[in-house]
Amino acid sequence: xxxxxxxxxxxxxxxxxxxxxxxxxxxxxxxxxxxxxxxxxxxxxxxxxxxxxxxxxxxxxxxxxxxxxxxxxxxxxxxxxxxxxxxxxxxxxxxxxxxxxxxxxxxxxxxxxxxxxxxxxxxxxxxxxxxxxxxxxxx
Amino acid sequence: xxxxxxxxxxxxxxxxxxxxxxxxxxxxxxxxxxxxxxxxxxxxxxxxxxxxxxxxxxxxxxxxxxxxxxxxxxxxxxxxxxxxxxxxxxxxxxxxxxxxxxxxxxxxxxxxxxxxxxxxxxxxxxxxxxxxxxxxxxxxxxxxxxxxxxxxxxxxxxxxxxxxxxxxxxxxxxxxxx
Numbered sequence: 001x002x003x004x005x006x007x008x009x010x011x012x013x014x015x016x017x018x019x020x021x022x023x024x025x026x027x028x029x030x031x032x033x034x035x036x037x038x039x040x041x042x043x044x045x046x047x048x049x050x051x052x053x054x055x056x057x058x059x060x061x062x063x064x065x066x067x068x069x070x071x072x073x074x075x076x077x078x079x080x081x082x083x084x085x086x087x088x089x090x091x092x093x094x095x096x097x098x099x100x101x102x103x104x105x106x107x108x109x110x111x112x113x114x115x116x117x118x119x120x121x122x123x124x125x126x127x128x129x130x131x132x133x134x135x136x137x138x139x
Numbered sequence: 140x141x142x143x144x145x146x147x148x149x150x151x152x153x154x155x156x157x158x159x160x161x162x163x164x165x166x167x168x169x170x171x172x173x174x175x176x177x178x179x180x181x182x183x184x185x186x187x188x189x190x191x192x193x194x195x196x197x198x199x200x201x202x203x204x205x206x207x208x209x210x211x212x213x214x215x216x217x218x219x220x221x222x223x224x225x226x227x228x229x230x231x232x233x234x235x236x237x238x239x240x241x242x243x244x245x246x247x248x249x250x251x252x253x254x255x256x257x258x259x260x261x262x263x264x265x266x267x268x269x270x271x272x273x274x275x276x277x278x279x280x281x282x283x284x285x286x287x288x289x290x291x292x293x294x295x296x297x298x299x300x301x302x303x304x305x306x307x308x309x310x311x312x313x314x315x316x317x
Contacts (some may be wrong), residue, residue, distance in 0.1 A: 009148075010152070021276065025279070
């Protein structure tokens, strides 16, 4: 019985000295990955906001960054609000939302897509562990 | 002899498992929370700077002075670096830089930003002795580090150019007389 108790003690000590700190260190590394993704998303949004356009080069860089982190994926949406002339009843919802696929199609072979006014950009990051971050706003 | 050694090992293991390990865990958890609080505080300042378009000297002192000595509240536990990005170039903002380029705005000494200037804060918390001991068998101590990015929406530099600096308000009067 003594021997079993001592083995359990040793096992617990090993667990406390190696596995638990290693788990914490791994979590810290994951947090830093998330933080880096957030910074990229914020920078990308501000680039769009400043240029008032979506540049193919910037988008390629942003996409390349996420290709290095397979645990995260992103969604980019551009919502354009149409202001209807006075007296006209809008048919349907006066907002058009373009998702990443459509934007990539539009960007194919072009240097940039001009966005102009009344446009809202939203960048969302999704992690496999349920992590979610969103940023963006008016351009 | 062997029996005494075994008892000694038992005692050490018990002390470690019952007291030392939980104490170190609690200490590390508390430092994690302190770091989160510092990050939240720095984010508040960043958002304020983003909206106001300037960095007041009081805020600069609070954020950028060698925090260890200045008694800067909870921020004395962390090291904060601030990079100002303008036109693809980034330069570190230190108390010296801020002090050299400050001006008076509404009677307060401020460092003005331009529209679109990027502000990259990096907050680091060095590991203390307990943490180094905790991670000793992992080989490396993971550093606590957090970065946040803000872009100035409404820069004070532009507002001053557009005639915000009316006489009597003390707006836009550079200390160096430029």
